[in-house]
Amino acid sequence: MSEGSISIEYAMEKASGPHFSGFRTPTATSVSSTTFSDANVPREPFVIGVSGGTASGKTTVCDMIIQQLHDHRVVLVNQDSFYRGLNSEELKRVHEYNFDHPDAFDTEQLLECIKKLKIGHSVQVPVYDFKLHRWSSDSFRQVNASDVIILEGILVFHDQRVRNLMNMKIFVDADADVRLARRIRRDTVERGRDVNSVLEQYAKFVKPAFDDFVLPSKKYADVIIPRGGDNHVAIDLIVQHIRTKLGQHDLCKIYPNVYVIQSTFQIRGMHTLIRDRDISKHDFVFYSDRLIRLVVEHGLGHLPFTEKQVVTPTATVYTGVDFCKKLCGVSIVRSGESMENALRACCKGIKIGKILIHREGDDGKQLIYEKLPTDISERHVLLLDPVLATGNSANQAIELLIQKGVPQSHIIFLNLISAPEGIHCVCKRYPSLKIVTSEIDVALNEEFRVIPGMGEFGDRYFGTDD
Ligand SMILES: Nc1ncnc2c1ncn2[C@@H]1O[C@H](COP(=O)(O)OP(=O)(O)O)[C@@H](O)[C@H]1O
Ligand SMILES: Nc1ccn([C@@H]2O[C@H](COP(=O)(O)O)[C@@H](O)[C@H]2O)c(=O)n1
């Protein structure tokens, strides 16, 4: 355990490389979508190889990782699907067939499959039947292009070309006697074998092939998981790492003060609804409000706190924290006003100021109207605007707050959707300010509108779009 657990974070960081973050899909429904970065460059998925001896717990570990992620952006491909079909002669003498030798697999097909997934195509993967020793011609599993692809099997580290497709390699370790015991149980219960045939196959093929091919490939692993599925610490670390990578946009690496709230199905579902041009006004407002509430709560989590102790009804002391008291909201009129209710619902009696930035003509001159609390310089400010596009009006508003004496580091800018251009514009000028957003979109178009975006938020929210 010590070997795996000490090096695990380092190895994962090293293995992940610089190219894994900032996933964006061009359309919400595309099954074969390519992932995109903020620069609108197609981005390859992150491929994790999971190897280990038979019955070490590879499939179990992969299932646990996928279940914990409960995120459809992860797909599993089993090396078993690429077992070569047996001809009738081989089938008649199946007990003499070595399923543990590298030649038992159609590695060319496996390579083609992973390469396709890596470039964003979906693939049909055969489903292997261990009872019949073949994959059935009419049974395929559709594997969609995804942000993370897990490739699992006893010999996935054997071929260098397959290894080269992987960004992270995990070896699942378990004692040989434990594996044999599990294999006997599994193969008799699930794979239609009797104990004798399992033992015979194990001695003749499985163990020698493990020693000759599987064990020597362990050296390629970045992470070794001792005790397989029982090693919850290792699995948690791997899951956390994948989660971070999935949720982390490149911009969050460049600007450490940009926070994208952790994506979940609920959040993506709400985004899908509010971005849909055909959604009813009522639903648009409802789901926008839900998302705004999440962003506001998340933003509040970045405020400073002081320790506070209370006595519970069981007469014991609970050591907790006290909320930051000196707060105020500032909405950038008009769409920022849509975020005021959520802020009021979270912070009783909070003062809310307003800034209106009105562009006069095309010469870049701007008129600013403001109404802010007089003691604003003593407060932490939650600046509200659901969409950050170019960053020009945000910068005007922030400049005004700074002129009023608010330190940059006391400003948290809350958005639902942020364009990379706007983030660059604001963060370069105000590196100590924090931005909390629920999604970073692909880019701005020629008309400076966020793409894919959601149109004119204020008009849609306040019903002035018809
Ligand atoms: N930690 C564990 N404790 C008990 N049984 C396990 C554990 N991990 C796996 N098994 C069982 O052992 C068998 C082999 O596990 P599996 O994950 O299929 O291994 P692999 O894919 O490496 O061959 C399965 O029947 C599984 O339920
Ligand atoms: N028709 C087959 C094909 C493969 N095997 C055995 O499966 C093992 C690989 O699967 P794990 O889930 O255990 O990794 C491998 O050791 C083969 O011996 C088989 O018995 N019959």
Ligand SMILES: [Mg+2]
């Ligand atoms: Mg398996």
